[in-house]
Amino acid sequence: MEEFFQQLTNGLAVGGIYALIALGYTMVYGVMKLINFAHGDLFTIGAYLGLTLLVSMGLFDKIGPLPAVILLAIMVMILVAIIGAILERVAYRPLRQSPRLSAVVSALGASIFFQNAIMAIYSPKFLVYPHDILPKAAVNILGLDIPIMRIIMFSTSLVLMAALYFFIQKTKIGTAIRAAAIDQGAAKLMGINVDRVIMLVFCIGPALGGAAGLMVGLYYGQINFSMGWMFGLKAFTAAILGGIGNIPGAMVGGLLLGVIEALGAAYISIAWKDAIAFCVLILILIVRPTGLLGERVAEKV
Amino acid sequence: MKSTNILYLAFALLMASCPMFLNAYWTDVFNNVGLYTILALSLNVILGHAGLFHMGHAAFYAIGAYTTAILNTTFGIPVLWSMPLAGIMAGIFAMIVARPIIHLRGDYLLIVTIGIVEIVRIALINNVFDITGGANGIFGISRPTVFGYKISKPDQFFYLIWGFAAVTIFLFLRLEHSRFGRALMYIKEDEVAAGGSGINVPHHKLVAFIIGAVWAGMCGTIYASKMTIIAPESFSFAESVVLFTIVILGGAGSIPGVILGAFLLIGLPEVFRGLAEYRMLVFGAAMVLMMIFRNQGLLPPGPKNYDIASLLPAGGRK
Amino acid sequence: MKRKLCTLGFLTLTLMALTLGSAWAETIRIGLMCPLTGSWASEGQDMKQIVELLAAETNKAGGVNGNQVEIVVEDDGGDPRQAALAATRLTTKEISAVIGTYGSSVTEASQNIYAESGILQVATGSTAIRLSEKGLPLFFRTCPRDDEQGMVAAKALGDLGFSKIAILHDNTSYAKGLADEAKSLLEAEGKTIAFYDALTPGERDYNAILTKLKSAAPDVIFFTGYYPEAGMLLRQKMEMGWKVPMLGGDATNNPDLVKIAGNQASEGYMFLSPPVPADLDTPEAKAFIDAYKAAYGNAPGSVWAVLAGDAYRVIVEAIAQTKATSGEKLAAYMQKEMKDFSGLTGKISFNEKGDRVGDLYRVYKVDAAGAFVLQP
Numbered sequence: 003m004e005e006f007f008q009q010l011t012n013g014l015a016v017g018g019i020y021a022l023i024a025l026g027y028t029m030v031y032g033v034m035k036l037i038n039f040a041h042g043d044l045f046t047i048g049a050y051l052g053l054t055l056l057v058s059m060g061l062f063d064k065i066g067p068l069p070a071v072i073l074l075a076i077m078v079m080i081l082v083a084i085i086g087a088i089l090e091r092v093a094y095r096p097l098r099q100s101p102r103l104s105a106v107v108s109a110l111g112a113s114i115f116f117q118n119a120i121m122a123i124y125s126p127k128f129l130v131y132p133h134d135i136l137p138k139a140a141v142n143i144l145g146l147d148i149p150i151m152r153i154i155m156f157s158t159s160l161v162l163m164a165a166l167y168f169f170i171q172k173t174k175i176g177t178a179i180r181a182a183a184i185d186q187g188a189a190k191l192m193g194i195n196v197d198r199v200i201m202l203v204f205c206i207g208p209a210l211g212g213a214a215g216l217m218v219g220l221y222y223g224q225i226n227f228s229m230g231w232m233f234g235l236k237a238f239t240a241a242i243l244g245g246i247g248n249i250p251g252a253m254v255g256g257l258l259l260g261v262i263e264a265l266g267a268a269y270i271s272i273a274w275k276d277a278i279a280f281c282v283l284i285l286i287l288i289v290r291p292t293g294l295l296g297e298r299v300a301e302k303v
Numbered sequence: 304m305k306s307t308n309i310l311y312l313a314f315a316l317l318m319a320s321c322p323m324f325l326n327a328y329w330t331d332v333f334n335n336v337g338l339y340t341i342l343a344l345s346l347n348v349i350l351g352h353a354g355l356f357h358m359g360h361a362a363f364y365a366i367g368a369y370t371t372a373i374l375n376t377t378f379g380i381p382v383l384w385s386m387p388l389a390g391i392m393a394g395i396f397a398m399i400v401a402r403p404i405i406h407l408r409g410d411y412l413l414i415v416t417i418g419i420v421e422i423v424r425i426a427l428i429n430n431v432f433d434i435t436g437g438a439n440g441i442f443g444i445s446r447p448t449v450f451g452y453k454i455s456k457p458d459q460f461f462y463l464i465w466g467f468a469a470v471t472i473f474l475f476l477r478l479e480h481s482r483f484g485r486a487l488m489y490i491k492e493d494e495v496a497a498g499g500s501g502i503n504v505p506h507h508k509l510v511a512f513i514i515g516a517v518w519a520g521m522c523g524t525i526y527a528s529k530m531t532i533i534a535p536e537s538f539s540f541a542e543s544v545v546l547f548t549i550v551i552l553g554g555a556g557s558i559p560g561v562i563l564g565a566f567l568l569i570g571l572p573e574v575f576r577g578l579a580e581y582r583m584l585v586f587g588a589a590m591v592l593m594m595i596f597r598n599q600g601l602l603p604p605g606p607k608n609y610d611i612a613s614l615l616p617a618g619g620r621k
Numbered sequence: 622m623k624r625k626l627c628t629l630g631f632l633t634l635t636l637m638a639l640t641l642g643s644a645w646a647e648t649i650r651i652g653l654m655c656p657l658t659g660s661w662a663s664e665g666q667d668m669k670q671i672v673e674l675l676a677a678e679t680n681k682a683g684g685v686n687g688n689q690v691e692i693v694v695e696d697d698g699g700d701p702r703q704a705a706l707a708a709t710r711l712t713t714k715e716i717s718a719v720i721g722t723y724g725s726s727v728t729e730a731s732q733n734i735y736a737e738s739g740i741l742q743v744a745t746g747s748t749a750i751r752l753s754e755k756g757l758p759l760f761f762r763t764c765p766r767d768d769e770q771g772m773v774a775a776k777a778l779g780d781l782g783f784s785k786i787a788i789l790h791d792n793t794s795y796a797k798g799l800a801d802e803a804k805s806l807l808e809a810e811g812k813t814i815a816f817y818d819a820l821t822p823g824e825r826d827y828n829a830i831l832t833k834l835k836s837a838a839p840d841v842i843f844f845t846g847y848y849p850e851a852g853m854l855l856r857q858k859m860e861m862g863w864k865v866p867m868l869g870g871d872a873t874n875n876p877d878l879v880k881i882a883g884n885q886a887s888e889g890y891m892f893l894s895p896p897v898p899a900d901l902d903t904p905e906a907k908a909f910i911d912a913y914k915a916a917y918g919n920a921p922g923s924v925w926a927v928l929a930g931d932a933y934r935v936i937v938e939a940i941a942q943t944k945a946t947s948g949e950k951l952a953a954y955m956q957k958e959m960k961d962f963s964g965l966t967g968k969i970s971f972n973e974k975g976d977r978v979g980d981l982y983r984v985y986k987v988d989a990a991g992a993f994v995l996q997p
Contacts (some may be wrong), residue, residue, distance in 0.1 A: 012826070012828040110544060112591055115584060124668070223883075420861050442751065530705060
């Protein structure tokens with residue numbers, strides 16, 4: 003029984019990362035009906051930029067761990083947001099009027115480009131984040147040993163997700179995003195600058211993905227140019243699981259997928275873990291394509 | 304039309320005489336181009352004619368290759384005899400798998416097919432049913448023999464592959480101009496209208512899938528006997544991406560376009576071997592640029608001209 | 622007319638001079654097939670660096686039999702299909718021998734092509750047993766086979782007194798091969814295999830697997846995969862507070878292992894490996910390390926790339942001794958007459974199958990400072 007709870011916590015921690023990345027996918031899909039294949043690579047870019055900034059600026063020696071991490075996170079998020087906006091401008095905006103397939107191929111091309119650019123700039127080897135930045139202690143909750151960093155990671159994910167949810171639901175710009183997601187044409191007629199909204203979506207989504215990349219780099223320590231591929235695909239599964247286009251859905255989907263994976267690994271087989279995740283994806287799409295929390299239906303804005 | 308026919312004929316004659324003046328390496332490059340041409344043509348039926356977003360084509364290819372490998376190494380069935388069986392296995396797999404997903408909307412279908420190809424790959428690595436040899440793959444597949452003549456050198460394979468390709472092109476041209484082919488194109492243009500005109504849309508889509516799968520499976524046979532070993536890593540999602548790109552960049556739905564796409568995407572990187580590290584970088588950028596500037600592909604299918612007058616009963620217009 | 626004859630004569634003489642000139646200074650071309658792109662790009666690039674460095678040294682010292690050495694590099698992308706193309710391309714480039722490659726299924730795709738062209742092949746990072754069981758006379762390898770490492774692993778585990786063993790691999794042909802070998806040997810000795818499963822390489826979070834392992838309560842974990850995963854496993858194992866010892870295969874031998882896991886987590890970790898140049902006291906090994914550091918700034922990372930260096934040295938030695946470049950002559954020399962050749966990884970001799978003979982493997986342990994210490 004103890005193992006079950008331990009695996010549950012494992013799953014939730016990983017699920018938090020999936021959820022953060024899934025948010026990016028779901029926001030872009032909601033507004034543009036586009037699967038941004040390059041999103042996983044934005045996550046990778048976040049991890050790499052974090053390493054470069056960390057090493058070159060020697061922050062931890064100057065201002066201490068906690069402020070340094072926060073500063074690092076802000077810098078990474080801003081940089082990845084800029085890259086996301088550039089990506090949108092170059093690869094997707096010219097294709098707004100084209101058939102959907104063109105945008106998908108363009109996204110794939112962008113993904114291949116990013117991966118190989120990272121490999122060319124940084125080298126194909128695994129790069130490692132410096133150690134001993136983060137506390138390594140473990141707390142004992144209900145008889146389970148949980149490293150304190152996992153709790154921090156999980157809480158950070160929750161905080162970011164809550165902030166996003168608040169932003170989307172309660173602010174004026176958030177409402178504009180929701181409106182554009184429902185009907186771009188009508189939103190334009192209402193005076194909403196849809197181009198601006200889309201650019202904003204492509205800033206926020208990648209920023210969250212970049213933050214997730216930084217967290218993965220800091221916590222797991224090791225980064226590689228192809229790490230975005232698997233994480234991205236799983237995050238996409240999570241977004242679909244929760245209901246693509248639906249922000250709370252992405253959160254729920256991410257956590258749920260993490261738990262399913264952990265329990266699947268524990269009770270079925272580790273080697274088939276990824277296949278289980280894909281089976282979940284296929285089942286959901288066949289049985290309930292709108293996902294657990296359903297696609298966004300018409301609502302009063 | 305006439306002049307393009309002469310062009311095609313000249314091209315065909317040039318291809319037929321290739322092995323005589325190319326060295327072994329370039330012949331092998333053309334062999335690869337040939338294999339990808341056949342695969343891309345089979346994907347073209349699904350993606351180009353029927354307009355189904357399919358990114359899992361490597362799965363059908365894998366099943367065909369593994370079927371031949373298993374039949375050959377375990378039961379000693381000669382490779383060419385196993386070709387139809389490989390195709391049938393791939394077709395059955397397509398039938399089982401495509402049935403539940405055929406009604407999905409474009410993007411969702413895309414994602415499901417990605418999931419399928421990954422599951423197939425993982426199953427192959429994990430040695431499902433204990434016959435796939437796991438990550439090592441299967442080795443010792445024998446070469447094809449045609450009436451006792453063993454095909455093992457690149458120039459011998461050249462004729463086998465391109466011969467099969469010629470048959471494929473001929474058959475798919477007939478398919479394109481058949482009633483079934485026209486129905487597929489109608490479905491691609493406007494599914495609802497097609498359904499309204501009495502076409503059984505799910506049935507046609509499923510058949511398109513199966514045809515594409517069968518052909519990919521048979522191509523897998525040739526690949527298996529050419530390499531004599533097959534391993535799961537040759538059938539990954541990346542392969543599907545390459546096939547998908549060939550069809551889209553070449554011109555979805557157009558047979559000459561797809562052939563051109565195969566030549567460019569498989570042949571060109573060989574020309575640029577020296578720049579190995581930047582190959583993929585350029586590839587990715589090229590995909591984006593192509594979509595922006597010419598998203599119908601290099602040689603898109605032209606409008607079809609039908610000679611109406613000859614279809615009307617004698618005596619002119621009614 | 623006279624002018625034309627003169628020009629013609631002049632051109633002919635130049636042409637003759639050039640051809641004759643090149644006939645005098647023949648270069649010996651050795652091929653190198655390695656993964657410069659793809660998932661094993663870091664291995665391939667290390668291989669290229671080492672072999673090119675050694676070739677430059679050979680040329681500075683006057684070449685082989687008076688001829689300069691040229692390395693012809695082709696990328697196999699870590700993929701069998703590309704490897705077949707790379708191999709075919711190399712056969713058109715007049716090479717005497719080829720070094721490569723890394724990855725058993727990739728090497729296998731190229732074997733027949735080289736064999737049919739009569740080119741000697743020395744594989745460097747392909748440990749699948751069947752590669753040398755096909756009766757190919759021109760195929761050799763400087764790396765050991767999975768069965769040898771399996772035997773050493775089983776012996777080491779037995780010597781260390783472990784009886785309940787968890788085996789973890791990553792489903793690649795190398796890791797699974799080693800895991801299977803070790804498993805059958807251990808079971809034959811009556812040890813309990815508490816756990817046998819594979820993880821997915823490239824993932825970051827192995828807590829689920831470690832939790833499952835923990836509940837199987839083994840005495841030791843034998844991990845046969847690669848160093849990135851080994852590093853992550855060590856680190857996460859420590860974070861869980863689990864102190865079970867861990868033994869790894871030779872693919873975990875890489876300085877980055879300690880970087881990834883951290884000194885604290887890697888202390889006490891043991892692995893099997895051919896001796897790295899730093900632990901050999903032969904003059905060649907020392908000179909090699911110094912030269913590598915001078916050229917590239919740090920010690921060579923992967924022992925597989927160093928085995929490529931050994932493949933190069935073996936080929937050059939064979940050419941120098943036989944004064945020939947034909948595949949059969951070189952192969953005959955290597956099989957029959959090359960005994961205890963001083964390589965970068967120890968003494969090299971080959972048996973009739975082309976496998977490297979001799980006790981290659983040693984047990985290494987990581988100490989508190991993160992250094993790899995050779996165990997007696």
